[in-house]
Amino acid sequence: MSQQQMSLPAKLINGGIAGLVGVTCVFPIDLAKTRLQNQRQGQQVYKNMIDCLVKTVRSEGYFGMYRGAAVNLTLVTPEKAIKLAANDFFRHHLDKDGKGLTVYKEMLAGCGAGMCQVIITTPMEMLKIQLQDAGRLAAQQRKPGIMSTTKLVPTNTVLSRSYNVTPSPTARAVSATQIARHLLLTQGIRGLYKGLGATLMRDVPFSIVYFPLFANMNKFGKPSPEEPAPFYWNFLSGCAAGSTAAVAVNPCDVVKTRLQSLSKGANEESYKGVVDCVTKIMQREGPSAFLKGAGCRALVIAPLFGIAQVMYFVGIGEFILGQTPFNLLSA
Template sequence: MSSKTEQNFLLKEQIINASSTGLIGISCMYLLNLMRFTLQSKPVTIDKERTYKKLFNCGREIFGRHGLRGLYNGFTVNAFFIAPETIKLVVNDYLCAKLQTKDEPLSLYRRMLAGAGAGTCQSIVTVPMELLIIRKITNTGSGIDIEIKSAWHHAMKAIRQKGFLGLYKGAVATWNRDVFFSVIYFPLFAYLNNRGRSLETDKVPFYHTLMSGVCAAAISGYVATPLDVIKTRIQSGDPKFKNAYNGVIDCAKYV
């Protein structure tokens, strides 16, 4: 097998692994993501009253209004976009390989640069994906008599209002969040994972890699939460709530 064929095979393998892992991940974590989006997009009404008090209070009320369908509202959108969205893992590995110099370990700066490139590629898919999910969730939590609209309905509405670019509302805010998260996550994961590498076998145990990913994601997610809140408020677009912001800076002033 030629080196070019081998590289193509490995690339396909990485894409399949990333897509499968992403699908399993969203299946396990979607309920928490739904409650997170709901809390971030509709925290306070015009009368300055909180819509939901706590995380699980939010989930309980949505289930009471719309049943199990309401708790998984927007899941199909997430599942559809998850394959291209997880390409960030492949992009990061690719950029790290390109930035690698012979006989020298990859520097922190180069790892951060690779992470920034991965976050940039991710945001191309993340913007329309999260916009449609947030619009569906906003509709779900608006009241008992509100009908749950399809993602296609919200997509066509955004396109009719502002053309194809309507699907990219909040693009700058999403790019800020994705790049900031990736710049922290990928170098941190690489550092933690390498700490568990065996000197004898030059391999890292699976449990250590798993815990390295969990710790890196938790720290990166926590640090990037303010940018995530700003992004969600901008994309929400519900006129009943205080989220008609003119860009990232304007939104940050009122969050």
């Protein structure tokens, strides 16, 4: 037991490195997901993920695909560290008899991990979404067909709740620090945690599905119960479990994205909370709106968690702290 406790710092290092590597690889797809989820019916700027990425590069340059990446890379280290280490921590304490975990206990451990990570996830996503969606709002205002819809709602009414919507050089220069400072000054710490309920609603079920599914799929790749699965099996298990869990909770992710978007485009409604958001989306866009960005989300989460699990199980943290794993060298 003491040995397991001693390895907690190493697990935090592994989770942090895993998050950095994974996010760097898949961030452009995550940006496309956010922009597609925020599109309303009749106001489409992008047809699909590829169209979104192509138009982003044309209008904002290559680095436009990485808008909001800085805040994500800064906070994903503690976020992934907490998520992966918390799951291991809960699994360890739920398996005190050493007989292995039932699926129920695995789900319980995943639930605990999901609840812990939102401490970092909520403000991280809050800031990231504002930066990612800025290009969509600018493109929407440039599109004549969409601009005509502003007749229905006065401009000052639509933009009154926005932080910065205009596609001017000033809007493009807004940083995560400026948005965070604005929220803290106007709303206090509560401003950074807008959408906390929706984030919990997404991340807790995700972890409940993901961690037990990954653990059980990973068992099939083990040569024996005592030996770890090879790194490629960790990757495949992480991809399969991640994409399954991502699609399963995509409706919650759509709701979370809408609630956390401070800036609104022409004729885009605001929401009072989770129930109001779900009701308005259902009434105005139909059930299919809850699947917006599902393909992108699966493409983001699959490699993200595949890479994360490989990095996590390679044991870089243990290697750095002189506790020796670095399993890849002995594979």
